[in-house]
Amino acid sequence: MEVTTTQWIVTMVVIVGLLAFDFFFHVRKAHIPTIKESATWTGIYVTVAILFGVFVWLQMGQTSGVEYYAGYITELSLSVDNLFVFLIIMGSFKVPRADQQKVLMFGIVVSLIFRTGFIFLGTALINSFAWVFYVFGLILLLTAGNLVKPEKDGDDDESSEANNFIIKIAKRFMHTTDYYDGDRLFTMVxxxxxxxxxLLVMIAIGGTDVMFALDSIPAIFGLTQNPYIVFTAVAFSLLGLRQLYFLIDGLLDRLIYxxxxLAVILAFIGVKLILHALHENNVPFINGGEPVHVWEVTTELSLAVIVVTLLAVIVMSLASPKGKALTTIKNTRRHAKQYLDIGFEADPAIREKNYRGLIAEEQSLLALPEKHKELIHDEQELLDMLDEAHATHDRYLAEHPGAFGGGDPMRNEPRLDTDAYRTALQNPDALEGHDQED
Structure with missing residues (x-):
């Protein structure tokens, strides 16, 4: 079924309307979304995406419906992977949590604009040059290889700087500040x-989105060449990304596999694209420019491979003791840094919540098996941060005796005995019987 101009216009109006609704009713006023709010709206946007898939299935046929769902799930999975990078960028720029929604919203809009451009460009290329399928297939295979390539020491540090070429140019030609003025993009100094x-972090997020689009668009073109299905699958996968960020924040590190x-899925789609390119071949030096009769992967098989692969890696990640250990270590370090950086989260209630999480994570850190304690890098630095966080908390209570109802709400919670833990780093048996201090 051919998509009419009216259907295109109505679809775009609906998507723009959803973005506008999200901005004016959720993002415009800076606040930290609760788990309930994030879960509710994530569920709503996923439901809208599923119902739209039903519409596509009924109006355009089963094949189009399956293509839409395969594309939506793939793009949503790639978007979740992108959240890791967003988390690093916003942490490196020390974006207050209440203002992170606006940064994410900007990133979603920029991503949708650029991906829409890439979609129509990709459609034009595919319609004009069949060899583009070979290019897209090779891009996905290379991306899959990069995903499984072992990380080198210092890779995280390089990413966390979030100081790409665009940022350097902005700082060179614009007068910048080192502090935030609410959620304003400009201030007077x-x-x-x-x-x-x-504004700098928005530029960084926007630049990163462009790079992500170069991978995600070939992936979905490997599942369908219908520009309407490609566009709607990409758009609906992005719409609920902001709520999903706050819903699974803290669990991202658990998804270690x-x-x-994603490497398996991208490699699978890459092979599918190359097989399709061979089937439609007109490249002179391949089979004399004649089509190669090869087996083509069906859309139904593609959807099955994508769903099964994702379910397998999610279950494996959540059940993995290593994943749980990495989450504990990274969250402990992150909460300690946030608690000590008053300029990052100045709200006493937020900082106290971070401290509560820090105390709980210390106990989980203590309970890690010895083999997983080896995952802790820069142990002494982490222990020093924990000591400083406790000392800062004690000073705050001494300077504000009326805070929290006149007492320490964490007074009955045991703290990690960092001195004993330091000893344990040299002699693990020394930790027995000295794990906690009151």
Missing amino acids: DGRKAMTPM LKYG
Whole structure:
């Protein structure tokens, strides 16, 4: 079934309307979404995406419906992987949690704009040059290989700097500040307009989105060449991304096998594209420019491979003791840094919540098996941060005796005995009987 101009216009109006609704009713006023709010709206957007798939199935046929669902699930999975990078970027720019929604919203809009452009460009190329399928297939195979390539020491540090070429150019030609002014993009400093870090982090997120689009668009073209299905699958996968970020934040580190699952999916789609390219071949130096009669992967098989692969890696990740250990270690370090950086989260209630999480994570850190404690890098630095966090908390209570109802809400919670833990790093048996201090 051919998609009419009216259907295109109505679809785009609906998507723009959903984005506008999200901005004016959720993002415009800075706040930290609760788990309930994030779960509710994530469920709503997923339901809308599923219902739209039913519409496609009924109006355009089973094949189109299956293509839409396969594309939507693939794009949503790639978007979740992108959240890891967003988390690193916003952490490196120390974006207050209440303002992170606006940054994410900007990233989603920029991503949708660029991906829409890439979709129509890709459609034009495919319609004009059959050899583009070979190019898309090779891009996906290379991306899959990069996902499973072992990380080198310092890779995380390089990513966390979030200081790409665009940022350097912005800082060179614009007067910038080192502090936020609410969620404003510009502020006045000594009578001069200056760019705040809020605009810089948006530039970083936007630049990253463009790079992500170069991988995700070939992936979905490997599942369908219908531009309407490609566009709607991409759009609906992005719409609920902001709510999903706050819903699974803290669990992202648990998905330690996600990149391997995505590598399998991208490699599978890459092979599917190359097989399709051979079937439609007109490249002179391959089979004399004649089509090669090869087996083609069906859309139903593609959907099955994508769903089974994702379910397998999610279950394996959540059941993995190593994944749980990595989550504990990274969350402990992250909460300690956030608690100590008053400029990052100045709200006492947020900082106290971070401290509560820090205390709970210390106990989980303590309970890690010896083989998983080897996953802790820069142990002494982490222990020093924990000591400083406890000392800072004690000073705050001494300086504000009326805070929290006049007492320490964590007074009955045991803290990690960092001195004993330091000893344990040299002699694990020394930790027995000295794990906690009151």
